[in-house]
Amino acid sequence: MAGKQAAAPPPPKPIVVLDADGKDVTPKPLFETEKAAANRTALASVFYGGTKADSSQRGHSGQESEMGGSFRSSVDAGFTEPFSRSTLGGSVLAQTSIGSSIQRHMTSQGPGGSAAQKPMQPVLFKESAEPHDLTAEELEENVLITLQETNTMDIFEQAPSAVVWEKPLDKDRKDEDEKEVDDPKELAEQQAKNEKYLELCKNRAGNDRYMQRGMQTVNFQRKGKDVQTVPVLFQDVGVLATPYDMYTSVNESEPADDRDIDDDNDLETAISEDLRKAAAKGRPGPGTLASGSSMATSMAASMAMQLEPTSLSMPGAKPPTAGKAAGTAAAGGPDAPADDDASGGDAPPLVMPDDHPLFHNEDLYESISVMERALAGNVFQEQHARYFGMTPELAYVTFDPVESSVVKEGEDGGDEEVKEPEAEQKKKTSGADDAASDVPTLPPVSRWEGGEDPSVRPIWTYSCVETEGRNVSCLSYNKLNEDILAVGYGEFTFGEQSTGLICCWTRQNPVRPSRMYKVPKDVMSLDFSKLHPSILACGLYDGTIHVYNIREDTVEPIFTSSDHTTKHTGPVWQVSFVSHYNKDSNEAEEVLVSVSSDGQVSRWAMMKSFERSDLISLKKTSKKLPKGPHQTLHTTIAHASKRSEKAGLLHKNAIGLCFDFERAKDPNIYIVGTGDGYLHKCSCSYNEQYLETYVGHTGPVYRVVWSPHNENVFLTCSGDWSVRLWDSESCQPFESLFSSMKAVLDVAWHPIRPTVFATVSNGCIEIWDLARSTLDPVAQYKPVPAVDLTFVRFSRDQEAIVVGDGDGKVTVYRTLNLADEDVHEQHQILEKLRQGGSSNGYGP
Amino acid sequence: MAEIDEAIKKIASHKGVVGTIVVNSDGIPIRTSLDNTTTVHYASLIHQLTSKARSCIRDIDPADDLTFLRIRSKKHEILVAPDKEFFLIVVQNPSS
Numbered sequence: 001m002a003g004k005q006a007a008a009p010p011p012p013k014p015i016v017v018l019d020a021d022g023k024d025v026t027p028k029p030l031f032e033t034e035k036a037a038a039n040r041t042a043l044a045s046v047f048y049g050g051t052k053a054d055s056s057q058r059g060h061s062g063q064e065s066e067m068g069g070s071f072r073s074s075v076d077a078g079f080t081e082p083f084s085r086s087t088l089g090g091s092v093l094a095q096t097s098i099g100s101s102i103q104r105h106m107t108s109q110g111p112g113g114s115a116a117q118k119p120m121q122p123v124l125f126k127e128s129a130e131p132h133d134l135t136a137e138e139l140e141e142n143v144l145i146t147l148q149e150t151n152t153m154d155i156f157e158q159a160p161s162a163v164v165w166e167k168p169l170d171k172d173r174k175d176e177d178e179k180e181v182d183d184p185k186e187l188a189e190q191q192a193k194n195e196k197y198l199e200l201c202k203n204r205a206g207n208d209r210y211m212q213r214g215m216q217t218v219n220f221q222r223k224g225k226d227v228q229t230v231p232v233l234f235q236d237v238g239v240l241a242t243p244y245d246m247y248t249s250v251n252e253s254e255p256a257d258d259r260d261i262d263d264d265n266d267l268e269t270a271i272s273e274d275l276r277k278a279a280a281k282g283r284p285g286p287g288t289l290a291s292g293s294s295m296a297t298s299m300a301a302s303m304a305m306q307l308e309p310t311s312l313s314m315p316g317a318k319p320p321t322a323g324k325a326a327g328t329a330a331a332g333g334p335d336a337p338a339d340d341d342a343s344g345g346d347a348p349p350l351v352m353p354d355d356h357p358l359f360h361n362e363d364l365y366e367s368i369s370v371m372e373r374a375l376a377g378n379v380f381q382e383q384h385a386r387y388f389g390m391t392p393e394l395a396y397v398t399f400d401p402v403e404s405s406v407v408k409e410g411e412d413g414g415d416e417e418v419k420e421p422e423a424e425q426k427k428k429t430s431g432a433d434d435a436a437s438d439v440p441t442l443p444p445v446s447r448w449e450g451g452e453d454p455s456v457r458p459i460w461t462y463s464c465v466e467t468e469g470r471n472v473s474c475l476s477y478n479k480l481n482e483d484i485l486a487v488g489y490g491e492f493t494f495g496e497q498s499t500g501l502i503c504c505w506t507r508q509n510p511v512r513p514s515r516m517y518k519v520p521k522d523v524m525s526l527d528f529s530k531l532h533p534s535i536l537a538c539g540l541y542d543g544t545i546h547v548y549n550i551r552e553d554t555v556e557p558i559f560t561s562s563d564h565t566t567k568h569t570g571p572v573w574q575v576s577f578v579s580h581y582n583k584d585s586n587e588a589e590e591v592l593v594s595v596s597s598d599g600q601v602s603r604w605a606m607m608k609s610f611e612r613s614d615l616i617s618l619k620k621t622s623k624k625l626p627k628g629p630h631q632t633l634h635t636t637i638a639h640a641s642k643r644s645e646k647a648g649l650l651h652k653n654a655i656g657l658c659f660d661f662e663r664a665k666d667p668n669i670y671i672v673g674t675g676d677g678y679l680h681k682c683s684c685s686y687n688e689q690y691l692e693t694y695v696g697h698t699g700p701v702y703r704v705v706w707s708p709h710n711e712n713v714f715l716t717c718s719g720d721w722s723v724r725l726w727d728s729e730s731c732q733p734f735e736s737l738f739s740s741m742k743a744v745l746d747v748a749w750h751p752i753r754p755t756v757f758a759t760v761s762n763g764c765i766e767i768w769d770l771a772r773s774t775l776d777p778v779a780q781y782k783p784v785p786a787v788d789l790t791f792v793r794f795s796r797d798q799e800a801i802v803v804g805d806g807d808g809k810v811t812v813y814r815t816l817n818l819a820d821e822d823v824h825e826q827h828q829i830l831e832k833l834r835q836g837g838s839s840n841g842y843g844p
Numbered sequence: 845m846a847e848i849d850e851a852i853k854k855i856a857s858h859k860g861v862v863g864t865i866v867v868n869s870d871g872i873p874i875r876t877s878l879d880n881t882t883t884v885h886y887a888s889l890i891h892q893l894t895s896k897a898r899s900c901i902r903d904i905d906p907a908d909d910l911t912f913l914r915i916r917s918k919k920h921e922i923l924v925a926p927d928k929e930f931f932l933i934v935v936q937n938p939s940s
Contacts, residue, residue: 244902359848364866367925367932368851370912374923375858378938511858 163190369514376509383460384507386814387800454779454817456765456801462487462505462810464512470501472790472804474526480533482797483507484514486550487810488538490522492790497522497541504536504550505810515550517557529577531590539572539594547592547606559610566612570597573657580667593661593670599653601672601682616687618654618674654678660704662728664711671714671728673701679716681728696724696733703747709754710830717747723759723768727834734834739766739777746792748801755826756818758801760789765803765813771821771829781813848875860938862920867891867931874930886922890933894926 017026163186377384385391462485470489478484489501500523504515522541529535534551535558544567546557561567572594579590592604599618605611655675662669668684669691677699681692699720707713716733717723721741724733742761750756755770759777763786766777783789788806795802799818804810821829848866852875856864863878867887876883898910913924920937 242899242903244899244906247902247906359846361927361929363927364848364930364932365851367927367930368855371855371923371925371932371934372858374912374914375855375861375934375936378921378936379859381938512854 161190161193163187372512373506373508376511380460380510383510386457386459387507387798387812389799389814452817454767454769454815456767456779456781456813456815458781458783459800459812459814460510461812462503462510462513463808464503466501466516467503467808470808471788471806472808472810473522473524474538475791475793475802475804475810476526476528476536477793477796477802478528478533479530482795484550485802485810486526486528486536487804488523488526489808490524490541492524500540502526502536502538502548515553517546517548517555519546524571525574525594527575527577527592529590529592530579531577531588535577537575537577537592539568539575539596541571543568543570543572543596543598545572545575545592545594545604545610547610559606561604561610561612568594568596568598568600568602570655572596574659576659576661578661578667578670580663593659595656595659595672597655597675599656601656601659601670603684614687615684616672616682618656618672618680620654620676655700657700657702658704660706660714662706662711663708664706671704671706673697673704673716673718675700677701677718677720679704679726692728692731694726694731694733696726696736697722699743702743702745705747705749707754707830708749708751709827710834713830713834715747715749715757717744717759719743721761723747723757725770725833734836735770735774737768737774740764745788745790748792748794750794750818751796753818753823753826754830755821758792758794760792760803762786762788765789765792765801767815767818769818770833771826774833778818779815783811852877855934858936860936862935862937864935865931865933867933869929878935886933886935887931890922890924890931894924894931898926 015026016024019025467487467489471491472487473490473492474488476486478486483506485505485507487503487505489503491497500519500521502515502517502519502523503513505513519538519540520542521544523538524541525539527537529537534549536548536550537545538548539545544560544562546561547559548557573596575592575594577590578593579588581588592606593601593615594604595601595618601615601618602612603615605613656672657675658673659670661667662671666683670682670684671694672680672682674680677695677697679694679697679701680690681694683691697716697718697720699718701716701718704714704716707715712728714726714728715723716726721738721743723737723739723744725735725737726733739759740761742763744759744761747757747759750758753769757768759766759768763782765781765783767779769778772778783805785807787809789803790806791804793802794800799815801813801815802810803813852864852866855861856877863882863886864876865873865878865883865886866875867873867890871887871891873883873887878886893915894910894913897913901908901910910926913926915922915924920935923934923936925932
């Protein structure tokens with residue numbers, strides 16, 4: 001243990017390790033050669049000479065020296081490894097020389113002027129002045145430890161011996177480089193050296209003077225030292241940098257979190273808040289929630305109160321609402337495994353009070369409307385498929401008719417069970433003609449495809465609570481988008497008047513109308529504009545005309561004639577947007593035309609205000625008819641009109657019930673149907689006279705429509721149970737169709753087939769095809785609870801018709817197998833009929 | 845009744861609607877017609893799925909965004925109308 005004084009460079013003394021009692025405990029080497037034994041101590045002393053350290057300089061406790069001593073002994077063992085004598089000898093020599101050189105260094109730099117012969121000592125191993133047990137005072141006193149860098153020592157240096165001796169490859173630089181060529185003498189020297197070395201290498205193999213030899217270096221013993229600091233706060237923040245996230249940040253400047261992290265408390269708050277947010281955004285599952293909250297609570301004990309609710313309620317709850325939610329939801333928490341298990345149906349529901357700011361968000365209501373449509377679409381999927389002519393297998397997916405597993409208990413489950421058997425019963429009992437139920441159960445597929453006969457099948461019904469019981473007086477497809485259907489509700493018969501209703505239905509949602517306008521009086525007529533597809537005009541029973549813009553979500557009309565002094569004084573039986581192409585101004589122009597009971601046909605301009613200009617006043621006529629088989633029927637009318645003429649001013653004007661503008665030849669010509677049964681051809685340029693009067697009907701003419709295919713043909717229906725086809729050049733109809741003893745309330749041409757049209761009367765829908773038969777309709781449909789059918793229109797895009805009835809329902813029917821003949825053939829047939837008819841019959 | 849309740853009634857009255865849940869952006873259900881456990885279950889699961897679906901749509905084209913999500917299963921269909929501030933979840937079984 002005790003070190004010994006280092007001897008002078010000549011004969012180093014052997015090292016002897018003594019323990020506290022002075023016994024010699026020098027460890028014996030494992031293998032000892034003669035020289036080794038002798039040199040052992042010499043080596044050791046050279047390196048670790050047992051000199052007294054300058055305790056003032058490098059004060060150390062006795063421990064260090066102990067370690068040094070023990071190390072020395074290990075060094076001893078190490079150095080006496082089986083080296084050959086020569087190497088050992090050589091090493092001793094080498095080391096001694098090194099030692100001396102080191103000593104030289106030491107003397108030149110040696111701090112504190114210690115003895116010149118003191119060999120270099122490794123910094124770690126210092127000895128105290130005297131080995132002694134440390135007293136209590138010494139243990140207590142502060143020990144100053146100065147750590148210094150050792151001076152840099154050059155152990156070996158070899159100067160580079162590179163010499164430029166080759167000319168560069170680039171010939172252009174020849175001249176320059178020649179000047180810079182190094183000293184040729186040096187070059188020669190270096191070359192000579194190189195050659196010598198090469199020879200040496202050749203001779204080296206086998207030469208005793210050149211041997212491979214290994215060297216062992218000193219491995220300093222290490223000591224670890226632990227340091228304790230204030231715990232470092234860690235925060236894990238995960239960020240997923242997705243391409244769209246970057247896009248969002250670039251395009252919308254998002255406000256940065258302003259958070260003043262002033263003192264530690266704030267930092268903790270901020271961190272716990274971040275934790276919550278991160279937990280919420282990242283994985284709001286119960287598992288991670290528990291871990292998140294535990295991490296937070298361990299970190300900030302003061303935040304425990306705020307964080308507790310987090311573990312109970314949903315992830316990411318902000319403290320104030322979390323407090324409330326925790327209170328209400330404490331018992332009925334989520335499926336957090338670590339936490340309460342007293343949840344279930346007992347707890348009060350998780351609802352927020354009505355003044356939650358989210359409830360004023362417009363987007364929420366919009367989403368609700370979209371959701372409604374999606375739900376309705378699901379319910380009516382099969383119907384929509386049929387409407388578009390798709391086979392059901394192609395179009396829809398059936399759901400398993402099992403009870404949904406979402407609802408487990410309580411009233412909902414009970415209701416489900418009750419509904420199931422009912423629904424099944426309904427399916428069994430109801431047949432194909434189930435048009436009256438809310439959501440009609442469709443007939444089985446076989447009945448749809450059966451047969452080649454033209455037929456009409458109901459698909460679905462537009463109806464809701466508000467429309468129940470009302471009479472459908474008019475409807476109009478939107479000119480741009482056929483999915484939108486405007487329906488007007490109003491009673492025809494006098495004395496049953498009340499408030500009217502206009503509903504805009506969309507095909508996607510047959511359960512609830514998208515727009516509902518309540519009007520003070522019954523609605524008699526409706527029309528969508530062609531030029532501005534969102535404009536809807538309606539005529540009411542009291543003569544007012546409202547114009548709505550359905551694009552906006554208001555209930556007020558944009559124009560109304562209710563304040564006008566010049567409004568109609570009778571019910572407005574028809575309004576129509578008439579558009580024609582003005583060649584002068586190269587634009588399409590549109591005007592709104594109305595006809596009413598007061599016998600006025602008026603044109604309305606919607607520029608800055610609602611302005612009216614009369615087209616014609618319908619005067620009563622008493623056109624005499626040539627004698628013929630039907631004369632007796634007509635005479636009553638003639639008499640009546642005569643009487644009225646004599647009577648004078650009282651009933652001067654005829655009741656105008658319908659009109660239709662010609663589109664093909666001359667946009668100024670139109671036909672007006674009156675309550676007397678007369679039809680008048682009028683022109684916008686003449687407002688005093690009729691161009692032509694058509695006599696034939698014996699009852700009020702409810703509808704007049706020009707044929708979309710034959711510019712000379714128009715069709716009328718009337719209360720005299722008949723439907724008549726007219727040639728515009730002849731005053732008599734060329735075809736009269738009787739099928740039932742009921743007033744025909746509406747007639748409509750098929751948009752594609754020239755000879756096909758549909759009629760509705762009380763309780764019956766009829767499809768006629770003139771190419772097949774002029775005596776009977778080719779298809780008939782009678783809805784089971786017989787209702788007054790008041791309106792019919794063909795769909796422009798699909799093989800379907802839409803029918804309004806007196807019970808507030810608008811039903812969509814699919815027409816099947818309507819015609820075999822080609823469209824052209826039908827065209828020709830119609831033309832033939834027209835010509836044939838004008839030559840027969842009653843001709844002028 | 846609050847406007848929101850009327851609006852939600854509109855949806856709930858459709859044929860086959862089993863439940864309606866309105867969840868705010870933090871994942872707290874603010875209106876529901878189902879029991880608590882189911883509501884919270886649905887809300888958290890749908891939230892995760894919608895985030896994934898939204899990130900999928902936006903990864904394809906960052907200018908796009910998710911507007912509606914429908915998940916059809918054997919027993920019913922879950923319709924989700926996601927928004928920045930809320931989720932509207934409706935569960936429907938049209939054949940029941």
